[in-house]
Each structure stands twice: as C-alpha cells, then as structure tokens.
Amino acid sequence: xxxxxxxxxxxxxxxxxxxxxxxxxxxxxxxxxxxxxxxxxxxxxxxxxxxxxxxxxxxxxxxxxxxxxxxxxxxxxxxxxxxxxxxxxxxxxxxxxxxxxxxxxxxxxxxxxxxxxxxxxxxxxxxxxxxxxxxxxxxxxxxxxxxxxxxxxxxxxxxxxxxxxxxxxxxxxxxxxxxxxxxxxxxxxxxxxxxxxxxxxxxxxxxxxxxxxxxxxxxx
Numbered sequence: 001x002x003x004x005x006x007x008x009x010x011x012x013x014x015x016x017x018x019x020x021x022x023x024x025x026x027x028x029x030x031x032x033x034x035x036x037x038x039x040x041x042x043x044x045x046x047x048x049x050x051x052x053x054x055x056x057x058x059x060x061x062x063x064x065x066x067x068x069x070x071x072x073x074x075x076x077x078x079x080x081x082x083x084x085x086x087x088x089x090x091x092x093x094x095x096x097x098x099x100x101x102x103x104x105x106x107x108x109x110x111x112x113x114x115x116x117x118x119x120x121x122x123x124x125x126x127x128x129x130x131x132x133x134x135x136x137x138x139x140x141x142x143x144x145x146x147x148x149x150x151x152x153x154x155x156x157x158x159x160x161x162x163x164x165x166x167x168x169x170x171x172x173x174x175x176x177x178x179x180x181x182x183x184x185x186x187x188x189x190x191x192x193x194x195x196x197x198x199x200x201x202x203x204x205x206x207x208x209x210x211x212x213x214x215x216x217x218x219x220x
Contacts, residue, residue, distance in 0.1 A: 010041045011185040015048035016099040016122045020199045023075025024182040025120040027202045043115045045100035046181050047170030058090030082130025101166045102139040105156040
C-alpha cells in the first residue's frame with residue numbers, strides 16, 4: 001500500500017544511530033496507527049554520522065553513555081547490555097550511511113508502507129541487541145522477517161546507485177534546514193510545518209498533530 005498523496009504527510013526525519021530517535025520511533029509508529037486514514041507517514045534519513053565524523057564509538061562513548069539513562073527515563077526504551085558492552089569496548093565504527101542505505105532499499109522493495117517499522121527494527125538491532133550495523137547480514141535477516149526477497153535486497157544494498165540516493169537524501173534533509181534529530185514535519189502540498197524538534201511523548205505529540213490538522217481543516 002503506497003502513501004496517499006492527497007493526505008497530509010508526517011515526515012519523520014531520523015538517524016539510526018540517534019538515541020533520542022530510538023525513543024521517538026515508537027511514538028511515530030503509534031501515531032501512524034492512531035491517525036490511520038488521516039495522514040501518511042514517511043521516514044527520511046538525516047545522516048547524523050558521516051564523513052569526518054565516522055569513527056570508533058569510543059570517541060563519543062563518554063557523552064553517549066551519560067545520556068542513556070536520561071533517554072530511557074524520558075522515552076521508555078531500553079538500551080540493552082549488548083549495546084552497552086559494545087560501547088564500552090570502543091572499537092565499533094559508527095557510520096550512519098550503511099543503515100540508511102538499508103532503509104533506502106527497504107522503501108524501494110516494500111509495498112506495505114512499513115518503513116517506520118523497519119527503521120525502528122534497525123535501531124533495535126543496535127541499541128537492544130548490539131549488532132554491527134556495518135554488516136549487511138543484519139539487514140538481510142531483517143528483510144527476511146518482512147518477507148522480502150533477501151537476494152534482491154542484498155543486490156540493491158550493494159549497488160552504487162543506492163549509496164548515491166542515500167547521500168542525496170542526506171543533502172535534501174540538510175537543505176530543508178534540519179539541524180537535529182529527531183525532527184518531525186507535517187507536509188501539506190508544498191508547505192511544511194514543524195511538529196517536533198527532539199523527542200516528544202505520544203500524548204503531547206498527538207495533541208499537537210491533532211491541533212495542526214484541525215487548523216488545516218479550518219483554513220488557518
């Protein structure tokens with residue numbers, strides 16, 4: 001099922017390595033279900049860790065580890081022991097592009113508008129299970145879980161065109177002025193309205209979305 005272009009579109013701009021996005025993704029999944037038939041939901045990759053920022057997690061682990069408890073308390077997600085061990089060991093290479101390429105391929109092959117679910121499963125693979133998001137085996141297993149052709153998925157993941165498309169998406173996100181993750185935008189035609197910068201609990205976010213939709217209906 002493809003997105004209905006006539007409905008307002010919620011653009012969830014995230015990065016798979018972003019801990020606060022890990023907390024926000026369940027909110028967006030819940031919104032997708034609660035507002036079904038009134039909005040469509042799309043996920044865009046922001047490219048938080050690219051270029052010169054790519055490197056061993058030990059470089060950022062003091063900051064990351066100090067924030068984990070705050071994220072858990074505010075959002076309700078849990079960072080698994082395997083992830084915490086991965087961070088403490090320090091050699092894991094943080095790079096946003098491989099998981100974002102996987103999301104690019106998933107959107108191409110999936111016909112059921114499940115990108116938000118896949119995006120969160122990528123996050124769980126890292127933050128809950130401590131898997132290496134630089135290893136294509138992780139995405140092949142997820143693709144199989146969604147009933148996709150794993151051979152086709154792997155072939156598309158390795159294509160240079162997929163990397164190019166993903167980097168173009170990073171650039172597009174930068175052009176619309178997104179400076180942090182998560183960011184959520186309500187798009188209606190050519191107009192965009194920022195719904196959230198940073199994490200918001202479901203009730204707060206849903207109320208803001210409801211108000212925005214009502215304002216649109218009233219012509220405000």
